[in-house]
Amino acid sequence: MDFVGLDLNLTWFILIGILLTGYAILDGFDLGVGALHLFTSTDSERRIMINSIGPVWDGNEVWLVTGGGALFAAFPAVYASVFSGFYTAFMLLLAVLIFRAVAIEFRSKQPMKWWRQMWDVAFSLSSILISFLMGVALGNMVVGIPIGSSKEFSISIAELLNPYAVLVGVTTVALFMMHGSIYVVMKTEGDMQNKIRGWVNNSIIFFAICYVTTTMATLLYVPHMSEPFKQHPMFFIVALVGMLAIANIPREIHHGREFFAFLSSCASIFSLMALFAIGIFPNFVMSNISPEFNLTIYNAASSQKTLAIMLTIAIIGIPFVLAYTISIYWIFRGKVRLDSMSY
Amino acid sequence: MSIEILARIQFAFTIAFHYIYPPLSIGLGIILVLMEGMFLATKNVMYERMAKFWVKIFALTFAMGVATGIVMEFEFGTNWATYSRYVGDVFGSALAAEGIFAFFLESGFLAILVFGWNRVSPKVHFFATCMVSLGSMLSAVWIVVANSWMQTPAGYHIVGEGMNARAEIVDFWAMVFNPSSVHRLLHVISAAWLAGATVVLSVSAYYLLKNRHQEFAKSSLKIAVVLLTIASLFQLATGERSAVGVSKNQPAKLAAFEAHYDSSSIAPFYLFGWVNEKEERVQFGIAVPKMLSFLVHGNFTTPVTGLGAFKKEDRPPVNIIFQTYHIMVGIGIILIIIGFASLYLWWKGTLFTNKLMLKVFVASVLLPQIANQAGWFSAEVGRQPWIVYNMLRTSEGLSQTVKAEQIVFSLILFTVIYLLLFALFIFLLDQKIKHGPEESTEIPSEYEHQKQIFAS
Numbered sequence: 093m094d095f096v097g098l099d100l101n102l103t104w105f106i107l108i109g110i111l112l113t114g115y116a117i118l119d120g121f122d123l124g125v126g127a128l129h130l131f132t133s134t135d136s137e138r139r140i141m142i143n144s145i146g147p148v149w150d151g152n153e154v155w156l157v158t159g160g161g162a163l164f165a166a167f168p169a170v171y172a173s174v175f176s177g178f179y180t181a182f183m184l185l186l187a188v189l190i191f192r193a194v195a196i197e198f199r200s201k202q203p204m205k206w207w208r209q210m211w212d213v214a215f216s217l218s219s220i221l222i223s224f225l226m227g228v229a230l231g232n233m234v235v236g237i238p239i240g241s242s243k244e245f246s247i248s249i250a251e252l253l254n255p256y257a258v259l260v261g262v263t264t265v266a267l268f269m270m271h272g273s274i275y276v277v278m279k280t281e282g283d284m285q286n287k288i289r290g291w292v293n294n295s296i297i298f299f300a301i302c303y304v305t306t307t308m309a310t311l312l313y314v315p316h317m318s319e320p321f322k323q324h325p326m327f328f329i330v331a332l333v334g335m336l337a338i339a340n341i342p343r344e345i346h347h348g349r350e351f352f353a354f355l356s357s358c359a360s361i362f363s364l365m366a367l368f369a370i371g372i373f374p375n376f377v378m379s380n381i382s383p384e385f386n387l388t389i390y391n392a393a394s395s396q397k398t399l400a401i402m403l404t405i406a407i408i409g410i411p412f413v414l415a416y417t418i419s420i421y422w423i424f425r426g427k428v429r430l431d432s433m434s435y
Numbered sequence: 436m437s438i439e440i441l442a443r444i445q446f447a448f449t450i451a452f453h454y455i456y457p458p459l460s461i462g463l464g465i466i467l468v469l470m471e472g473m474f475l476a477t478k479n480v481m482y483e484r485m486a487k488f489w490v491k492i493f494a495l496t497f498a499m500g501v502a503t504g505i506v507m508e509f510e511f512g513t514n515w516a517t518y519s520r521y522v523g524d525v526f527g528s529a530l531a532a533e534g535i536f537a538f539f540l541e542s543g544f545l546a547i548l549v550f551g552w553n554r555v556s557p558k559v560h561f562f563a564t565c566m567v568s569l570g571s572m573l574s575a576v577w578i579v580v581a582n583s584w585m586q587t588p589a590g591y592h593i594v595g596e597g598m599n600a601r602a603e604i605v606d607f608w609a610m611v612f613n614p615s616s617v618h619r620l621l622h623v624i625s626a627a628w629l630a631g632a633t634v635v636l637s638v639s640a641y642y643l644l645k646n647r648h649q650e651f652a653k654s655s656l657k658i659a660v661v662l663l664t665i666a667s668l669f670q671l672a673t674g675e676r677s678a679v680g681v682s683k684n685q686p687a688k689l690a691a692f693e694a695h696y697d698s699s700s701i702a703p704f705y706l707f708g709w710v711n712e713k714e715e716r717v718q719f720g721i722a723v724p725k726m727l728s729f730l731v732h733g734n735f736t737t738p739v740t741g742l743g744a745f746k747k748e749d750r751p752p753v754n755i756i757f758q759t760y761h762i763m764v765g766i767g768i769i770l771i772i773i774g775f776a777s778l779y780l781w782w783k784g785t786l787f788t789n790k791l792m793l794k795v796f797v798a799s800v801l802l803p804q805i806a807n808q809a810g811w812f813s814a815e816v817g818r819q820p821w822i823v824y825n826m827l828r829t830s831e832g833l834s835q836t837v838k839a840e841q842i843v844f845s846l847i848l849f850t851v852i853y854l855l856l857f858a859l860f861i862f863l864l865d866q867k868i869k870h871g872p873e874e875s876t877e878i879p880s881e882y883e884h885q886k887q888i889f890a891s
Contacts, residue, residue, distance in 0.1 A: 147546035147549070147551075150498075157534055157538055164523055165523065165526075169520055187852060189502070189505055193501060395524050397603065398524045398603070402531050405528065405532050406531075406535060420546050423555060
């Protein structure tokens with residue numbers, strides 16, 4: 093297919109943004125449920141936690157896999173530089189992703205108490221670590237990376253854990269905790285639901301504190317992120333929508349409209365990702381050595397031909413993906429009920 | 436050890452471990468389709484019980500496949516950054532297609548397959564099973580296409596020079612249907628069916644030997660025997676096509692398969708042997724004279740290009756390829772013999788009582804697994820010293836900034852995790868098999884339940 097007049101690089105920047113935002117929204121509540129998992133006490137509560145994400149967590153992780161694949165295809169230079177540069181951090185991330193997947197799968201396969209406790213801890217800690225590491229990666233992309241003319245860099249774990257990146261990491265954990273707690277309220281009933289409704293308020297407060305701190309830190313220490321908003325004030329609407337969405341969550345929870353609270357939470361994640369994308373555009377990776385080494389959506393991209401082929405593939409594939417993602421959420425709607433097929 | 440060797444060991448180890456599971460998913464997927472299809476056609480609940488039992492095994496292998504598969508996607512970037520930049524334009528569209536067409540399909544419908552028994556009607560469930568099976572095979576399509584492009588590049592041109600050189604796509608369909616992709620894909624898929632068939636064969640034979648779940652085991656065994664026989668013959672045919680393709684497109688690899696050095700001689704086909712790479716000859720070997728010439732050219736008189744025709748630095752290591760290739764071929768032939776022997780015993784009516792054959796079935800589960808690993812080793816080591824055949828050397832594809840100690844660290848990390856996972860996987864698999872299928876489908880689906888209410 094020909095896409096005359098369309099900026100394919102920009103299109104793919106937006107599409108990868110959508111894939112990663114889809115990942116953050118969908119796997120975000122999975123990770124949040126994991127982060128809150130150890131706060132539940134009885135075995136049946138923990139089984140309800142795991143089974144609330146049981147049928148969907150695997151599909152949600154595919155958004156990350158596809159986002160990674162699309163990044164490789166559309167912007168190979170970004171994929172190559174970032175993944176080799178963050179080598180050790182990515183290896184740790186992969187290790188915890190594996191642990192989380194098998195913890196979910198193995199936990200309820202044996203009745204022994206120590207067995208379940210062990211996998212409960214693995215599930216929860218890995219969920220927290222994954223959220224944190226992803227936030228750290230995002231934070232480092234905001235402050236910039238020591239990338240020079242060779243297009244490759246190496247960065248140690250200690251350098252990765254700079255204060256700003258750690259702050260973004262903690263904010264991500266808080267965001268997913270809030271998002272996950274709302275999801276669990278939707279999927280539970282009775283006493284357990286009442287208990288978790290209390291957690292929603294706590295996690296909103298936790299997130300709000302992190303959010304305000306991160307925003308201030310960004311304005312003070314990484315002013316280049318706010319440049320686009322000065323030049324194009326209409327982008328401020330995105331920030332405004334995000335804040336209204338966050339403020340709306342306690343209101344919906346108070347009125348018992350969990351689903352709308354969840355939508356609000358999705359909207360707040362969407363707006364945060366959009367703010368990030370607007371802030372770094374047109375760069376993918378910002379060099380803190382010199383802006384001439386930035387990897388942009390133009391100098392790091394695949395050929396126009398490949399971008400056009402991929403867009404054709406995406407246009408054919410996306411309607412199918414949306415159709416069966418929606419059907420599966422529809423089939424598994426409603427409160428969690430444990431049966432012999434459950435985890 | 437050099438960074439190149441370490442990075443190769445790491446990739447080989449993580450991909451070999453990953454590749455235990457996808458063939459099982461593909462093979463068991465097609466068996467689930469057969470079982471549920473039989474249930475819908477015959478309404479015999481035996482088939483539903485079978486499907487429910489094998490879905491549990493399927494889910495376990497699928498989870499292992501997903502967990503170890505994420506590593507693969509990111510390892511290109513972490514360890515092979517230069518390669519990723521070089522092939523991204525070509526390779527990437529295949530990976531993206533895999534994500535959009537295959538991964539979403541299988542992981543989405545997997546939810547219904549595993550958790551949906553009580554939520555959807557049997558027909559919708561059957562549809563979901565078909566989609567999971569289709570998705571698992573589609574993911575094989577795109578991965579094998581990408582790998583085949585590395586063996587026999589097509590549909591591209593080179594842009595830039597030196598460190599900035601990269602392959603760019605000019606013809607998408609020429610890239611997809613590159614000279615080796617079709618027969619390699621068929622070979623990989625039928626190998627996966629063999630892996631699935633022998634698992635069912637092995638577990639069913641175990642039940643028959645232990646006098647447990649007799650009816651269940653007999654029905655499962657029959658399905659597996661049919662699939663095994665068909666797939667093993669198909670495997671022979673696609674294997675032969677692949678080898679002829681290799682002789683045209685990658686003559687150095689074919690020469691290494693048979694340790695054939697002298698281009699002027701008519702080539703034999705070895706049954707086994709040991710390659711002395713220094714003296715460039717095969718020791719302790721038994722061969723069918725002139726057979727390789729016949730397989731490649733269709734006559735006994737035309738010589739086959741030998742390794743001598745290639746510069747030393749362009750040759751792959753020979754003995755490891757020779758051994759893995761012959762292990763694969765040998766196992767392929769054993770599987771065909773098992774298939775025909777089972778059909779004969781079935782015809783004689785002693786398939787379920789012949790103790791020796793049942794023991795062979797129990798052990799047969801290892802054969803396709805070994806052959807799959809051996810086959811991939813001969814294919815991938817046979818591509819050396821190239822990462823993209825005749826275009827980019829493996830030593831040139833590495834990440835520039837990654838240090839040896841980082842690779843050693845991650846290699847140890849993955850070794851520990853994978854050994855632990857493998858022990859757990861075998862433990863849980865063993866428990867599921869010992870527990871066996873539920874004696875009755877004690878949980879009638881909501882759909883059936885409603886039908887009963889309406890009927891009464």
